[in-house]
Amino acid sequence: MYLVSEERLEKMKNILNTRQNTLRVFMDYVFSSHNLSAIVRTCDAVNVGKLYYRHQRKVRLNNDITMGAHKWIFHEYVEDIEEFYKNIKKEGYQVVVTLLDEETVDFREVDYTKPTLIVLGNEVDGASDISIKYADKKVIIPMYGMSQSLNVSVANAVILYEAQRQRAAKGMYDTPSLPEDVIEKTLKKWAYDDIIEKELRRVRHKPKN
Numbered sequence: 001m002y003l004v005s006e007e008r009l010e011k012m013k014n015i016l017n018t019r020q021n022t023l024r025v026f027m028d029y030v031f032s033s034h035n036l037s038a039i040v041r042t043c044d045a046v047n048v049g050k051l052y053y054r055h056q057r058k059v060r061l062n063n064d065i066t067m068g069a070h071k072w073i074f075h076e077y078v079e080d081i082e083e084f085y086k087n088i089k090k091e092g093y094q095v096v097v098t099l100l101d102e103e104t105v106d107f108r109e110v111d112y113t114k115p116t117l118i119v120l121g122n123e124v125d126g127a128s129d130i131s132i133k134y135a136d137k138k139v140i141i142p143m144y145g146m147s148q149s150l151n152v153s154v155a156n157a158v159i160l161y162e163a164q165r166q167r168a169a170k171g172m173y174d175t176p177s178l179p180e181d182v183i184e185k186t187l188k189k190w191a192y193d194d195i196i197e198k199e200l201r202r203v204r205h206k207p208k209n
């Protein structure tokens with residue numbers, strides 16, 4: 001049983017059926033609340049499979065920027081970075097690190113229809129040494145102006161939309177890539193458990209007369 005309208009349920013199903021399970025993003029010490037929030041929103045728009053993150057201090061997302069997108073994205077905090085990279089490689093992912101140095105290739109040269117983890121670096125220091133160590137590809141977005149780098153959330157959008165272009169051309173948005181049980185479990189959470197929880201919170205916080 002679901003507690004949302006038919007229309008909302010269809011929208012939820014559509015998100016899960018088009019989710020790109022094998023396209024993932026890792027925010028490697030991205031620290032600005034504004035940037036994190038903008039990245040979340042683009043990841044939602046492209047419908048990435050999962051967003052990983054780690055930070056040096058806790059950051060609050062800005063709801064005015066995410067517009068609630070964070071509620072729909074699968075996300076996971078990375079505790080042990082070595083373990084994380086070893087596991088994701090074992091699962092067959094190519095690690096694509098966005099970087100500003102000479103040993104990089106143009107981001108359009110990568111095949112993003114393969115299982116791919118895109119790594120975004122810190123606003124000041126760029127990608128960490130450990131991410132660089134595990135990189136299968138180091139990519140750059142060519143720039144011709146005075147500034148030395150793009151804003152990290154802009155870099156994310158540019159790369160994800162190239163990935164989306166390639167995947168759409170291959171029909172990867174036309175067939176579900178999430179396992180059926182994950183789709184069912186998530187629908188139950190979004191369209192039932194979360195609604196109940198929200199209602200309980202509302203009742204608990206209702207001022208007593």
Ligand SMILES: C[S@@+](CC[C@H](N)C(=O)[O-])C[C@H]1O[C@@H](n2cnc3c(N)ncnc32)[C@H](O)[C@@H]1O
Pocket residue numbers: 098099100119120121122123124125126127139140141142143148149150151152153155
């Ligand atoms: C502001 S930049 C970091 C600048 C840092 N001083 C450096 O040298 O790496 C933040 C992040 O945005 C991404 N980025 C920004 N501009 C980029 C570009 N032109 N090509 C690839 N990635 C870029 C990378 O993930 C980078 O780590």
